Amino acid sequence: MAQTTPNHTQSVLGWAAHDSSGKMTPYVFKRRENGANDVTIKVMYCGMCHTDLHHVRDDWGITMYPCVPGHEITGIVTKVGKDVTRFKEGDRVGVGCLAASCLECEFCKKSEENYCDEIQLTYNGIFWDGSITYGGYSKMMVADQRFVVSVPENLPMDAVAPMLCAGITMYCPMKDSKLLETTASPKKVGIIGLGGLGHVAVKFAKAFGHHVTIISTSPSKETEAKKRLGADDFIVSTQDSQMKAKKRSLDYILDTVSAWHSLGPYLELLKVEGTLHIVAAPDKPMGLPSFPLIFGKRTIKGSMTGGMKETQEMMDMCGKHNITCDIEMVTPDKINEALDRLANNDVRYRFVIDIAGDEEKNNLS
CATH class of the missing domain: 3.40.50.720 (NAD(P)-binding Rossmann-like Domain)
Known part of the structure; x- marks a missing residue:
């Protein structure tokens, strides 16, 4: 287990907790290079789940610091690996709770990866290369295409982000x-x-x-x-x-x-x-x-979350019926305030962090 491996060469700005106080601060870290099955994603929005609060404060005694949380992620594909067939540059995509699984067990074979004994999460997990996973409270991420879903064109990317977990x-x-x-x-x-x-x-x-x-x-x-x-x-x-x-x-x-x-x-x-x-x-x-x-x-x-096939089904159904979360937007400098409010259930009904900001969204439009 290591924070990085030799192919982690991309510097990324994120927000991390460094101890059980749970205080979030800007944090520059390394992400892996885009592999053959990977897509690189410009993170636009990231929802704030109660699980994030538990992890940054080490409520369950399993947190590996520094911890960059976030598993309700929507963004734009900026690069695809040579073996990627499901996505192309410019696609609107989402990443939820799952980062990796064994791909061989009975659950993986029937698209119930979330019940795989070797499941690894989008943050505070251990990826296939042995590195610690970091989540969506960051400007960019690299994800295996098998754990990425398409976001319907008619859904706003901010309000649909929490559907990657809550939905x-x-x-x-x-x-x-x-x-x-x-x-x-x-x-x-x-x-x-x-x-x-x-x-x-x-x-x-x-x-x-x-x-x-x-x-x-x-x-x-x-x-x-x-x-x-x-x-x-x-x-x-x-x-x-x-x-x-x-x-x-x-x-x-x-x-x-x-x-x-x-x-x-x-x-x-x-x-x-x-x-x-x-x-x-x-x-x-x-x-x-x-x-x-x-x-x-x-x-x-x-039950817990869902497999990747079901997650795409859910997204498509949300697109058909125009279903999204009711959200309150926060900027990265307000993450600590939002976490405190989340601890007190003071949100209707989900916080979403505006990761990219207006200037960067304009550059991608």
Whole structure:
């Protein structure tokens, strides 16, 4: 393991944390030369995921400093390797959570690279050449074409950037439960939490005609959920009367909340044979009483992001239905302020860093 290998000759400006304080500062580092299967990407925008916050502050005890985070990246291809067939210079592209995998296991062969035992992430991972990966809080990156997707021409590159993580994290469980298929029999879909993940789930579910109920601890979010995002119903989960009134009313619940909570009360909202799907990761085990499972024949599932085929499917679907994240733009000099606000859930609903800036975007237009 090394920060660089001999072919890392390109100097790049980025923003990195150097210790568990998580303070981000400008950082010049080296990226590899463009290889035969690589594309070099001028980074235009990079979303700020809660995972970035965990890594820069070493909340999970796995951070390799210096850490350049960012795995919700959109940009323009500026160079392609000799064996690249999927992209050309000038293409609009995105890079998400994945940088490398073994390419040979059962999961890689069926385009579920995210479940490969040897998966390496876009940052804080170890690439095939043994170097540490650095993410999208930087002016440029080099990525293997197999881990890059095309961005539809009709989507704004700033608001679509968070879909590389938040979007695919919502797309996969919904696809798995056949909720992304237009049907004459809409499902009753519940979404726990109306944040960066939850608001995207609302957009997906409504695009396919389902009845959507937001389940939240914050009564103040009801107007936002219904009038702006189009949710059909709203349950305040701390109100026992509301929870009891909606008992056995939902076919499916998508749990997007990363704070600790017991699953028992939410399971009671499901119909018999309903499914609760977990995508968030609280730092302590969630409470799981057995009776709501046993007496309702209910199922609990989980999933993480998605493979590359599904990520491109998700992007294409967003293009078809004009689905993007609701974002708040920040400039690189405001990254620390944005991380602090992110820690306090003070964002509607995703920060995106304007990496390139107006002058450089004009040069590429």
